[in-house]
Amino acid sequence: MATTRGSAKKRRADGPGDTNPDGVPVLERRDTEKLVGYYRQMVIIRLFEEASQRAFRQGKVGGYLHVYIGQEAVATGFLDAHRPGDKVITAYRDHAHALLLGSTPREVMAELFGKATGLVKGKGGSMHLFDVKNDMMGGYGIVGGHIPLGVGMAYALRYQGTDNIVQLYLGDGAINNGAFHEAANLAGLWGRDGMNPCLFIVENNQYGMGTSVERATAMTDLARKFDSYGIEHEKVDGMDLEAVMECAHRVAARVRETGKPYAVEAITYRIAPHGAADFLERYRTKEEVRKWRERDPIGLLERKLIDYGVEEERLEAIRAEAKEVVDDAVRFADESPEPPLEELYTDVYAEESVDASREASAARR
Amino acid sequence: MPVTTYREALRSAMAEEMERDESVVLIGEDIGVYGGTHLVTDGLLERFGPKRVIDTPISEGGFTGAAIGMAMMGMRPIVEMMTWNFSFQAADQIIQNAAKIHYFSGGQASVPLVIRGPNGGGVQLSAQHTHSLEGFYGHFPGLKVVSPVTPHDAKGMMIAAIRDPNPVIFLEAGALYGTKGEVPEGEYTVPFGQARIAREGTDVTLIAYGRQVNLLLRVAERLANEEKIEAEVIDLRSIRPFDEKTIVESVKKTNRAVVVQEQWRWFSVASEVAAILQEQAFDYLDAPVERVSGAEVPAPYARNLEQAAFPSEQQVIEAVRRVTYRARGA
Ligand SMILES: Cc1ncc(C[n+]2csc(CCOP(=O)(O)OP(=O)(O)O)c2C)c(N)n1
Ligand SMILES: [Mg+2]
Numbered sequence: 001m002a003t004t005r006g007s008a009k010k011r012r013a014d015g016p017g018d019t020n021p022d023g024v025p026v027l028e029r030r031d032t033e034k035l036v037g038y039y040r041q042m043v044i045i046r047l048f049e050e051a052s053q054r055a056f057r058q059g060k061v062g063g064y065l066h067v068y069i070g071q072e073a074v075a076t077g078f079l080d081a082h083r084p085g086d087k088v089i090t091a092y093r094d095h096a097h098a099l100l101l102g103s104t105p106r107e108v109m110a111e112l113f114g115k116a117t118g119l120v121k122g123k124g125g126s127m128h129l130f131d132v133k134n135d136m137m138g139g140y141g142i143v144g145g146h147i148p149l150g151v152g153m154a155y156a157l158r159y160q161g162t163d164n165i166v167q168l169y170l171g172d173g174a175i176n177n178g179a180f181h182e183a184a185n186l187a188g189l190w191g192r193d194g195m196n197p198c199l200f201i202v203e204n205n206q207y208g209m210g211t212s213v214e215r216a217t218a219m220t221d222l223a224r225k226f227d228s229y230g231i232e233h234e235k236v237d238g239m240d241l242e243a244v245m246e247c248a249h250r251v252a253a254r255v256r257e258t259g260k261p262y263a264v265e266a267i268t269y270r271i272a273p274h275g276a277a278d279f280l281e282r283y284r285t286k287e288e289v290r291k292w293r294e295r296d297p298i299g300l301l302e303r304k305l306i307d308y309g310v311e312e313e314r315l316e317a318i319r320a321e322a323k324e325v326v327d328d329a330v331r332f333a334d335e336s337p338e339p340p341l342e343e344l345y346t347d348v349y350a351e352e353s354v355d356a357s358r359e360a361s362a363a364r365r
Numbered sequence: 366m367p368v369t370t371y372r373e374a375l376r377s378a379m380a381e382e383m384e385r386d387e388s389v390v391l392i393g394e395d396i397g398v399y400g401g402t403h404l405v406t407d408g409l410l411e412r413f414g415p416k417r418v419i420d421t422p423i424s425e426g427g428f429t430g431a432a433i434g435m436a437m438m439g440m441r442p443i444v445e446m447m448t449w450n451f452s453f454q455a456a457d458q459i460i461q462n463a464a465k466i467h468y469f470s471g472g473q474a475s476v477p478l479v480i481r482g483p484n485g486g487g488v489q490l491s492a493q494h495t496h497s498l499e500g501f502y503g504h505f506p507g508l509k510v511v512s513p514v515t516p517h518d519a520k521g522m523m524i525a526a527i528r529d530p531n532p533v534i535f536l537e538a539g540a541l542y543g544t545k546g547e548v549p550e551g552e553y554t555v556p557f558g559q560a561r562i563a564r565e566g567t568d569v570t571l572i573a574y575g576r577q578v579n580l581l582l583r584v585a586e587r588l589a590n591e592e593k594i595e596a597e598v599i600d601l602r603s604i605r606p607f608d609e610k611t612i613v614e615s616v617k618k619t620n621r622a623v624v625v626q627e628q629w630r631w632f633s634v635a636s637e638v639a640a641i642l643q644e645q646a647f648d649y650l651d652a653p654v655e656r657v658s659g660a661e662v663p664a665p666y667a668r669n670l671e672q673a674a675f676p677s678e679q680q681v682i683e684a685v686r687r688v689t690y691r692a693r694g695a
Contacts, residue, residue: 062488062489062666062668063488063489063490063491063494063666064490064494111666114489114666114667114668114669114670115667118667122665122666122667122670123491123492123665123666123667123670124491124492124666125489125490125491125666125667127491127493127494128491128492128493128666140493141450141490141491141492141493141494142450142451142453142454142493143423143451144423144454145454145493173422173423174423176422176423176424177422177423177424177425177454178424178426178427178454179454208422208423209394209395209399209402210395210398210399210400211394211395211398211399211420211422211423215398215420216422216423217422280399280400282398282399282400283398283399338667338668338669338670339665339667339669339670341669341670341673343665343667343670344660344662344665344670344673344674345660345662348661348662348663
């Protein structure tokens with residue numbers, strides 16, 4: 001069965017050729033084939049999200065469901081710089097991150113359906129995707145709550161003697177939460193001693209639920225908030241995959257090299273409503289959504305690929321194949337069994353220390 | 366009497382009090398422009414303006430603390446927790462400041478504050494978004510904790526909460542915002558510390574609060590029809606202060622009690638009820654007090670697991686059979 005896993009593996013195999021004289025990896029020449037691979041992944045993510053929204057409306061997915069439509073280029077581009085052993089942590093809008101790291105569409109969809117075959121056995125649902133073997137350290141539901149965890153993970157990676165980094169994703173809304181400020185301060189402080197290889201990726205999709213950035217803070221330049229904590233930063237066009245990839249490689253290498261945190265504010269847009277249950281969108285205009293849609297990251301990439309000489313038929317075939325991948329995932333989720341009732345009482349306490357990531361990093365040393 | 370929803374009952378209580386008293390303001394996330402995540406505050410921004418309906422960033426600790434400061438200055442803020450699950454980020458402010466300032470200021474300062482929002486689970490929100498916090502907040506002296514289930518009580522207790530000179534933890538039945546009931550027009554209060562007898566009966570006392578009261582009313586009908594057991598159903602409504610008298614009087618009549626709650630059993634409201642009954646009605650009890658509670662696990666996501674994690678009609682019926690010694694095979 002076709003999954004995103006194959007290309008995730010390929011992506012990680014970035015060879016030593018991809019570095020400039022300063023040892024900083026760059027995309028030396030345009031790798032159109034790689035971009036075509038990412039086009040496929042972004043289309044899978046988009047179709048996956050649309051399918052999950054449909055399943056939500058049919059009552060097959062419960063709870064809260066937050067989709068990534070409009071933001072695909074951000075995680076796709078940043079995770080291009082992911083190396084095995086790097087850790088990724090994000091909030092509840094987490095499907096794309098898991099899929100890009102190698103969780104299969106089948107197991108993610110089955111999780112949304114609350115099935116035994118789900119990524120976390122039906123226990124967490126959409127907001128809590130974990131795939132530790134693939135470096136996905138979780139989706140979290142309490143705004144801000146995961147940010148200190150990412151900073152601690154970064155400390156641990158250095159403490160354990162690796163050259164891995166953490167990609168810590170957070171929203172524009174989360175940046176106003178106290179947890180962010182305490183964690184960023186720690187990261188800056190520990191980074192002075194090279195003990196905090198944490199790449200903060202602020203996914204500024206313009207809104208935290210119904211509250212725009214302007215209505216949430218008087219200092220709307222979110223990247224600059226990191227100045228307070230001695231963390232350097234930049235912004236990137238989060239709709240443009242190539243721009244994100246360029247930025248990602250450059251800054252990930254720097255964080256890896258220095259052990260200091262760094263922050264990128266990715267300017268993007270949540271095209272979908274905040275959650276699948278939200279339909280009243282009184283806080284923004286249709287016109288505004290339409291304008292952002294013109295820069296839809298998938299459309300943008302599509303136009304570029306055609307410019308670069310990729311044939312429309314090929315993209316068409318990719319879209320058709322992506323649809324099959326997602327249809328298959330939905331079928332799989334639908335047909336999978338519910339978790340057995342005994343599962344209710346398992347996993348409350350750990351029986352022994354099952355620390356896959358630690359074993360993995362020990363093995364690499 | 367007019368019939369309105371639980372949601373409208375809350376809204377009209379707040380709006381009427383805002384009309385009556387300028388010091389009442391609303392503060393919370395997405396309560397204004399967005400209309401409120403559960404539409405409880407819908408329309409109030411248009412009516413009262415942004416100085417009195419204050420949209421905040423996602424900063425529970427900050428805005429709850431700020432509301433405590435406003436309250437100390439004589440304002441009467443009503444804080445919306447989008448859901449009570451987010452109140453842990455504000456718990457330091459609630460527990461360390463709101464609950465204790467009156468005491469440690471020697472009575473000089475007070476905190477007339479309401480913190481309200483939906484509480485409890487049942488719609489597959491999984492571990493981080495499913496909590497019933499009656500026992501948690503009920504633990505702290507200085508806080509008042511209420512949990513109304515009918516639209517009538519929602520309005521009457523909200524007005525009482527706004528007028529109370531103390532911090533009130535107002536736990537709404539999140540799953541019941543759309544349920545309808547008779548609600549008087551105009552102002553009335555439902556005083557705290559008075560339980561409500563939701564159904565009279567003679568054979569067993571069933572005790573709950575919040576949405577479990579509705580479960581008990583369904584169980585009581587089934588028991589009457591299927592097993593000829595007449596259950597008395599008591600809706601506690603107020604967790605702190607607590608109406609000991611009503612439950613004790615009822616058990617003196619029925620000699621048996623089953624307490625039902627969605628929250629975890631350990632250190633919970635049901636544990637407190639069982640202790641009160643054994644202290645004050647020991648000689649009247651014909652069976653140990655039964656507690657039916659949520660499973661001792663963080664809330665799972667999958668529908669079947671979540672259903673298994675919460676009290677069911679069947680579990681309550683089995684508990685009733687045990688206390689009435691009608692257990693199958695017994
Ligand atoms: C502490 C806390 N408060 C409120 C919420 C409810 N809530 C869920 S998502 C959200 C908006 C978050 O916005 P942002 O950080 O920008 O992320 P986005 O949803 O845009 O991806 C809010 C308020 C929550 N989950 N946690
Ligand atoms: Mg946002």
